[in-house]
Amino acid sequence: MADSSSDRREPTVIVDDAHVVYRVHQSAAPGTGSPLASFKRIITGDKPSTLREVHAIKGVSFVAYKGEAVGLIGTNGSGKSTLLRAIAGLLPVERGAIYAAGQPSLLGVNAALMNDLPGERNVVLGCLAMGMSPAQVKSKVQEIVDFSGINERGDFSSLPMRTYSSGMSARLRFSIAAAKKHDVLLIDEALATGDAKFRRRSEQRVRDLRAEAGTVFLVSHSEQSIRDTCERSIWLESGLIRADGPTEDVLKEYEAYTKR
């Protein structure tokens, strides 16, 4: 097993039998949408049919250690992103517990910034939201814009983000989040976007962040980027762990499963 030497290594994230349940209010199904039906439901005290529970994570346990890069793989809807959000403390766990050293930061491609504002102002806003001081932000802005490479084709950093291509805005978001040293960095698909050149750069940055004694979790559908950055992988399927171990072994099993 990958963690036989665990007494000497320092754990940074401990997930102890965690369950995550989403409660989804959806627009009414046919036949239940009339005001009369809603009224009847209120009178009889039935659970609204528009409220559905989705049990996304069904009891997951593992320990991640300092300096590790852990890849999370699994088919669509297997609970990878949900698990990351739960580790980041952004989604409350229903049962079980998640412990972390410091504050894990989630870096996702769907991290919303303000689309009507120029990239440069979004950088400032994002840095402040991560808790940097204005002086730190000032010294970092140029570095972040340069790293993201959005200015390679003209002065895009002063244009509103709604004019960016999806790859450009994903690159900018990655660059913002990667500018800060994190104890635990959670990356959701971010490396899959962007061109080959940016991918190489971001993989280098992930390695640097790891070297600074943090732990990195990476969710990606690109087996290549998992292989390149992570030596340990966890395979999630329908909210449960199917395999946990060295990336090569887990990926082999996973490939066999998806080809079936």
Place this chain on the structure above:
Amino acid sequence: MPPTAVADSDTGISLAELARRHGLSAAGKPPSLPNYTRQLWAYRHFIASYANAKVASTLGRTKLGVFWQVLTPLINATVYYVIFGVVLNTKHGVDNFVPYLCTGVFIFGFTATTVQAGIGAISSNMGLIRALHFPRASLPLAITMVEIRNMIASMTVLMIIVLGFGEPITWEWLLIVPIFLLQSIFNAGLAMGVARLGSKVADFKQLVPFVMRIWMYGSAVLYPVTRFSDHLTGWKLAVIEANPMLIFIDLMRHALMENVPLAAPAPVLWLQAIGWAAVVGFGGYFYFWRGEKGYGRG
């Protein structure tokens, strides 16, 4: 390979024990109130720049841009002037009715827009909340800041209107500042309170327009306060006269104008205003803090 990995199966201690031994904290555990306040203070630059960004992005696509901050209250006042000053020519026994009316409309509007924006502070920023870590109270506070900025522009317009209708500038105008501060604290508490309500039950958003309308009619915006004391007695009058908006509006009218009918003597109104600002300001903050870790859900 086993289907699930249990770390430390060889040492045999539980995961919770392992976490405790290495000093890891449980994710999603709420900070204490003093700690939360300290965090919020550390994020003051974020709050300010988020408020600026919000103004810039809402007005960014308009041709007139930030000029709308002055234009909106100006148009607002014109509408009320045309209806009540020209068409109906109402007086209600107030010497200078148009400035009286405009003060009411502007002061009430300050709180009304804060509540309307505050109720969506959490629910319309889910993307930001699920992506980044920051004290969530930053969002309703930033919205309060936006409205404070708008209100400063409105106050300038209001003062010009009041002067234009022949009211003199007196030392009492200095009282505008403390009234404005008290109402801002009151609004901040209210914004945080409704932000949590709005994040839990989306249905509240549908009710806000009606609540605000009832509140407006109970705050003597469109007619003098004496209307209430003429018609109501006992507990009904007591409820109306304890209305914080009525108190703020009355105080502002008292500061800006001469000879206005008041609901109570000015010192009583001042004490009530301070009380309301303290109770709602702190109460809203406390209520919001209690829900801090649940805001990502839903």
